[in-house]
Amino acid sequence: MQNAPPVVILNEPQLAENIGAVARVMANFGLAELRLVRPRDGWPQERAWASASGADWPLDGAKVYQRLEAAVADLRLVYATTARPRETQLPVLTPREATAELHAAVARGHRVGLLFGGERAGLETGDIALCHGIVTIPVDERFRSLNLAQAVALNAYEWRMGVADRPREAFALNIDEPADMETVVGLYEQLESELDDAGFFHPPEKRPSMVRNLRVALGRARLTDQEVRTWRGVVTALSKGRGRVLEKLARQKAAAKNETKG
Amino acid sequence: MQNAPPVVILNEPQLAENIGAVARVMANFGLAELRLVRPRDGWPQERAWASASGADWPLDGAKVYQRLEAAVADLRLVYATTARPRETQLPVLTPREATAELHAAVARGHRVGLLFGGERAGLETGDIALCHGIVTIPVDERFRSLNLAQAVALNAYEWRMGVADRPREAFALNIDEPADMETVVGLYEQLESELDDAGFFHPPEKRPSMVRNLRVALGRARLTDQEVRTWRGVVTALSKGRGRVLEKLARQKAAAKNETKG
Numbered sequence: 001m002q003n004a005p006p007v008v009i010l011n012e013p014q015l016a017e018n019i020g021a022v023a024r025v026m027a028n029f030g031l032a033e034l035r036l037v038r039p040r041d042g043w044p045q046e047r048a049w050a051s052a053s054g055a056d057w058p059l060d061g062a063k064v065y066q067r068l069e070a071a072v073a074d075l076r077l078v079y080a081t082t083a084r085p086r087e088t089q090l091p092v093l094t095p096r097e098a099t100a101e102l103h104a105a106v107a108r109g110h111r112v113g114l115l116f117g118g119e120r121a122g123l124e125t126g127d128i129a130l131c132h133g134i135v136t137i138p139v140d141e142r143f144r145s146l147n148l149a150q151a152v153a154l155n156a157y158e159w160r161m162g163v164a165d166r167p168r169e170a171f172a173l174n175i176d177e178p179a180d181m182e183t184v185v186g187l188y189e190q191l192e193s194e195l196d197d198a199g200f201f202h203p204p205e206k207r208p209s210m211v212r213n214l215r216v217a218l219g220r221a222r223l224t225d226q227e228v229r230t231w232r233g234v235v236t237a238l239s240k241g242r243g244r245v246l247e248k249l250a251r252q253k254a255a256a257k258n259e260t261k262g
Numbered sequence: 263m264q265n266a267p268p269v270v271i272l273n274e275p276q277l278a279e280n281i282g283a284v285a286r287v288m289a290n291f292g293l294a295e296l297r298l299v300r301p302r303d304g305w306p307q308e309r310a311w312a313s314a315s316g317a318d319w320p321l322d323g324a325k326v327y328q329r330l331e332a333a334v335a336d337l338r339l340v341y342a343t344t345a346r347p348r349e350t351q352l353p354v355l356t357p358r359e360a361t362a363e364l365h366a367a368v369a370r371g372h373r374v375g376l377l378f379g380g381e382r383a384g385l386e387t388g389d390i391a392l393c394h395g396i397v398t399i400p401v402d403e404r405f406r407s408l409n410l411a412q413a414v415a416l417n418a419y420e421w422r423m424g425v426a427d428r429p430r431e432a433f434a435l436n437i438d439e440p441a442d443m444e445t446v447v448g449l450y451e452q453l454e455s456e457l458d459d460a461g462f463f464h465p466p467e468k469r470p471s472m473v474r475n476l477r478v479a480l481g482r483a484r485l486t487d488q489e490v491r492t493w494r495g496v497v498t499a500l501s502k503g504r505g506r507v508l509e510k511l512a513r514q515k516a517a518a519k520n521e522t523k524g
Contacts, residue, residue: 025412027405055405096423138422143289143317150287153412154419160400161358195496198503213492221483224351230475234453237462238500 004111005159006102007033008058008152009071009078011127012118014040020051020059021149022116027055029156030163034058035071040118068115068127076110077102080131081151082123083144091133098135099158114155119148178222187228187235188215194239266373267421268364269295270320270414271333271340273389274380276302282313282321283411284378289317291418292425296320297333302380330377330389335444338372339364342393343413344385345406351478353395360397361420370439376417381410391474392443394481440484449490449497450477456501 008026013019013036023034036043043064052059065071072078079098093101102112115131117123128134137154139146178184192211201207223231270288275281275298285296298305305326314321327333334340341360355363364374377393379385390396399416401408440446454473463469485493 021409024405024407024409028401028408028412030402030404053407053409055407094423137419139290140292140422142292143286145286145315146290147283147286147315147411149409150290150412150415153415157399157416157419160402161356191496194500194503198499200496200499210492213489214496217483217485217489217493221479223479227351227475227479230472231479234457234462234476235500237457237460238497239503241460 003106003109004033005031005106005163006099006155007035007075007111007113008156009035009037009068009113009115010039010118010148011037011068011071011115011123012040012121013148014119016041016045016047017051018119018148019045019062020048020055021147022152023048023052023058023062024055025149025153025156026058027052028153029160031156031159032058032061034062035065035113036062037065037068037071039064068130072113072115072130074111075113077105077112078115078131079113079133079135080115080117080123080128081135081137081155082117082128083137083139083146083151090128090131092136093133095135095137095155095158096161098133099155099162101133102159103162114152116148116151177224179225179228183225183228184219184223187223187232188218190232191235194235198239265368265371266295267293267368268361268417269297269337269373269375270418271297271299271330271375271377272301272380272410273299273330273333273377273385274302274383275410276381278303278307278309279313280381280410281307281324282310282315282317283409284414285310285314285320285324286317287411287415287418288320289314290415291422293418293421294320294323296324297327297375298324299327299330299333301326330392331443331447334375334377334392335442335447336373337375337443338440339367339374340377340393340443341375341395341397342377342379342385342390343397343399343417344379344390345399345401345408350387350390350396350474352390352393352482354398355395357397357399357417357420358423360395361417361424363395364421365424372439373442376414378410378413388470388474391477391481392447394484439486441487441490445487445490446481446485449485449494450480452494453497456497460501 008022008031010019010022019036019039026032026034043062048059049056079093105112115123115127117127135155137146137151191214195201201210270284270293272281272284281298281301288294288296305324310321311318341355341364367374377385377389379389397417399408399413453476457463463472
């Protein structure tokens, strides 16, 4: 497979539910290939599929190995994730640094992998010795116990961030074009005119600074054309009651006249 | 609390097991304060503690709210995490970008929060309208269904990565502190109440979406305390001005009555 994302290797995983949860986060972040070394309860396990929430394909394609050496045989760069610092003379990386290295290797056409230990025992130093570096997730010293699927998720997320970094499509603002200044100033002037009528600007010599402050605050919102229309409606409704209240009163007035006439 | 990490707010969470899993990842990455808005099965729930693997303190200290507005009242910057892009006119950020903004706000002494929706329904647009931006985790289009605790974990991890990265003063704005959400929501509710009186929201079934759009636009302005006071004055002046017109009409009406009597 050309430019394949990292293979996920679980060494002696225990609970099938956790294997399913790993498959789910792999699917979330575009990883697909799962390898299991000596799963405690054998393989396949129905509960894995049940906890994958529909992310079946990493489970359907999972391969089982008796030896970690065989599981990493075709890979050229493998990082081992572990919560504890080790005495092994291997570089220690964050998930971000590790996935950057993995991206670089994949770009050169290499097959790469991420190795995770079982829930209870984690990885032994002998397993880590097969790898090219140690990934340490920066957990709080006071609570280091990270769920297996969470550890996979954080690495898979960082891998995905590296993919998403290319055209940076995801970072576009979700905001339409702001209205042009003529449109915005139209709203300002309507508002200020109504506030003049309402006697808002007092004392009068403070009017210019009060107007500035209103404009600055509203300007920071960078209103769109549609929003300017809405806010013009707001100002009209607040100051005129959309005319309807006035019409109602006028009707009452006319009715009262007719009553007194009748 | 000085320089507190983000508060985690779960809106209508369903499974106690997931709340426990959220507490666990919060503890992993140094977050501590958990708020629950209308948890489906009530609170406390023993199963939450069972699934937290010993990360009891976010659960022990969790507060329950009936309204999201109350749960965010003391916060000054809140991001909503959602998998689906929205039509709301709010900036869309990655967890990395969002936590950089959160770090900058916390460095200025602000209380900040991360909002997550329930397992099934996620967040409604009305909930998102209370927030200052949308966090979208860059999941694969083919499998977007991200577990709640995973979504919290990725944001908490990015927060933690940023702790190591500091200090970063890059986001200093030339504006005063934004008001807290209680203050801002007070302005929203005054405005909406006056608009109700003015007959602005019609047809009535459109009221929720109209309210959302008003809140989103005004929320983008990040009003300061002083500005909120000013804008409350604006709303009062405009609507009282309308009252004065009505009083004047009422006086004319009374005068007309007297005329017909006399």
